[in-house]
Amino acid sequence: MATKSHAHRRFVRTRHWVTSRVPTVIAGVVFLVLWQLTAMVIDNNRIFAYPEYTWRQVSERSDTVFIRIVETFSSIAVAFVLAVIVGVLLGVVIAEVYTLRQMAMPIVIFTYAIPHPILAPVFIIWFIVNPGAEIVLFSFTGPSAYLLDSVTAADAAQSFAIDGVTTFGAWVGFFPVFLSTITGMNALEERFEQLGTVLGATRWQMVRYFRFWRALPNIASSIKATVQLSIIGVIVAEFIASSEGIGYQIVLAWKGADLGYMFGVLLIIMMGSYLFYQTVVWLLKVLTPPGTIE
Amino acid sequence: MSNETAEPTTTSTDSGEEAMISFSGVDKIYGTDATEETVTALQDIDLDVDAGEFVSVVGPSGCGKTTLLHLAAGILEPTDGTVTIDGIDVQGAEHDRSEVGLVFQQPVALEWRTVKKNLLLPVQILKQNGAIDESMDYYRERADELLELVGLEGFEDAYPNELSGGMQQRVTISQALIYDPSVLLMDEPFGSLDAMTKDELNLELLRIWDETEKTVLFITHDLNEAVFLSDRVIVLSPRPGRVADEIEIDLPRPRTGETRSRDRFVELSTEVHQHFKHQR
Numbered sequence: 001m002a003t004k005s006h007a008h009r010r011f012v013r014t015r016h017w018v019t020s021r022v023p024t025v026i027a028g029v030v031f032l033v034l035w036q037l038t039a040m041v042i043d044n045n046r047i048f049a050y051p052e053y054t055w056r057q058v059s060e061r062s063d064t065v066f067i068r069i070v071e072t073f074s075s076i077a078v079a080f081v082l083a084v085i086v087g088v089l090l091g092v093v094i095a096e097v098y099t100l101r102q103m104a105m106p107i108v109i110f111t112y113a114i115p116h117p118i119l120a121p122v123f124i125i126w127f128i129v130n131p132g133a134e135i136v137l138f139s140f141t142g143p144s145a146y147l148l149d150s151v152t153a154a155d156a157a158q159s160f161a162i163d164g165v166t167t168f169g170a171w172v173g174f175f176p177v178f179l180s181t182i183t184g185m186n187a188l189e190e191r192f193e194q195l196g197t198v199l200g201a202t203r204w205q206m207v208r209y210f211r212f213w214r215a216l217p218n219i220a221s222s223i224k225a226t227v228q229l230s231i232i233g234v235i236v237a238e239f240i241a242s243s244e245g246i247g248y249q250i251v252l253a254w255k256g257a258d259l260g261y262m263f264g265v266l267l268i269i270m271m272g273s274y275l276f277y278q279t280v281v282w283l284l285k286v287l288t289p290p291g292t293i294e
Numbered sequence: 295m296s297n298e299t300a301e302p303t304t305t306s307t308d309s310g311e312e313a314m315i316s317f318s319g320v321d322k323i324y325g326t327d328a329t330e331e332t333v334t335a336l337q338d339i340d341l342d343v344d345a346g347e348f349v350s351v352v353g354p355s356g357c358g359k360t361t362l363l364h365l366a367a368g369i370l371e372p373t374d375g376t377v378t379i380d381g382i383d384v385q386g387a388e389h390d391r392s393e394v395g396l397v398f399q400q401p402v403a404l405e406w407r408t409v410k411k412n413l414l415l416p417v418q419i420l421k422q423n424g425a426i427d428e429s430m431d432y433y434r435e436r437a438d439e440l441l442e443l444v445g446l447e448g449f450e451d452a453y454p455n456e457l458s459g460g461m462q463q464r465v466t467i468s469q470a471l472i473y474d475p476s477v478l479l480m481d482e483p484f485g486s487l488d489a490m491t492k493d494e495l496n497l498e499l500l501r502i503w504d505e506t507e508k509t510v511l512f513i514t515h516d517l518n519e520a521v522f523l524s525d526r527v528i529v530l531s532p533r534p535g536r537v538a539d540e541i542e543i544d545l546p547r548p549r550t551g552e553t554r555s556r557d558r559f560v561e562l563s564t565e566v567h568q569h570f571k572h573q574r
Contacts, residue, residue, distance in 0.1 A: 190399050195502045199419045200391040209415060213406045289406040289451060 079169025091181025184215025
């Protein structure tokens with residue numbers, strides 16, 4: 001009897017899981033149908049590629065796409081981590097030191113007002129003129145080398161490096177984290193300040209036990225924005241000045257008017273970004289106290 | 295406010311009768327800058343609270359009740375005069391932080407910590423600063439005892455937003471009791487609770503006070519609550535706040551729910567109400 005109700009509960013849960021995903025599946029099917037219909041109306045793979053043609057173009061170069069995707073998302077991961085760490089650390093310092101905040105904020109707001117992409121070439125130049133500026137965190141032989149005979153180990157070697165592309169990605173992603181850290185740290189309610197005074201808490205203790213935690217929900221939601229921004233930053237940098245990564249593959253497809261390949265690459269970037277975003281959200285949920293993220 | 299003024303009072307401790315909390319000639323003026331308009335919140339406050347005494351302060355809103363409490367807690371600095379706890383100036387370096395527990399009107403439980411970890415927060419800070427000596431294990435055990443004392447056993451690992459307002463306020467009181475301060479400063483701790491919960495927590499507070507023999511300075515705007523709890527009720531005048539009246543509450547202890555229906559309670563309550571009315 002008990003096992004039956006247990007099985008029943010599991011059945012209900014599974015059914016709920018399936019039904020809640022029905023709209024997503026329908027949306028996917030509708031997307032594919034619309035894509036196919038539009039392609040049939042235009043009927044020109046150079047203006048609007050057929051789904052089947054897109055698939056063929058990408059699968060023909062699956063090894064390259066795979067390596068480049070790994071390359072780009074490695075850069076994105078490094079850029080993202082850099083943005084979060086530097087953003088939080090600098091945010092804490094600026095929030096704590098009043099005079100520093102008075103000096104820094106006008107500069108920050110001014111810098112933030114510059115459209116980001118116009119700065120990408122600057123970052124690239126810094127790191128090309130000065131090759132030693134690239135800091136390789138660690139290298140590994142990409143998985144594709146083991147999967148595909150056509151790729152040499154050297155081609156497939158990936159490195160998690162801080163170069164022009166990653167620094168630019170980090171720069172773009174840095175601002176939301178930095179600004180929300182400052183806002184959150186300064187949002188601590190007065191009674192907690194008073195509690196700190198009564199207990200004789202030092203400034204560092206106030207940060208460690210109160211302010212940082214008060215800022216955490218702000219930081220967590222800004223980190224979600226940083227995911228998107230570091231992806232944009234890295235791919236834009238690859239567009240402009242790199243011969244690496246998936247961004248360069250888009251440039252190649254564009255130069256060759258290869259719309260099928262471009263569509264395929266875009267879809268893969270979308271999927272990669274989605275996975276990356278969901279991973280970060282999951283990590284935030286696991287690592288922060290309940291209620292930090294709604 | 296220097297150590298020179300604190301010195302003689304410290305020595306007089308040996309003579310026996312020494313106030314636990316003492317305000318002498320205290321003025322508090324806000325906005326002492328030449329540019330600002332100044333507001334005198336408190337004037338000429340002379341007030342002694344003996345060790346183990348329960349004293350309530352009532353007065354019209356804006357009369358400086360909370361200012362008085364914050365002066366005792368060392369959050370605010372008196373413009374004139376001194377505030378001492380156990381004979382030591384609260385503004386001085388000698389002031390022992392572990393002697394004073396402050397209970398706020400709103401819960402100060404941090405929502406990102408569990409109930410038990412919230413209780414241990416003051417301990418972590420005081421211990422790092424060398425204000426208390428016992429081991430963390432000692433305080434962990436004490437936290438469990440306290441949670442039992444305030445009726446929160448089983449909620450150690452709950453987060454504050456999973457608790458009701460009354461329960462959160464119990465956490466806040468336990469947070470002030472964990473390091474066993476000899477003085478409890480309470481700023482309308484039950485002001486935001488419903489009448490039933492308030493009565494219940496009043497009884498509980500008296501039980502804890504009785505068991506722990508603490509000196510309590512209690513701020514409230516509820517005159518019946520003040521009469522019910524206290525040995526002495528201080529009535530402050532409207533701004534600038536001065537000690538306008540002192541009423542001894544000679545109701546027998548321990549006080550129970552029944553105390554409220556005694557003739558003497560009604561008499562004293564009426565008396566405090568009248569004193570209070572004169573201050574309007």
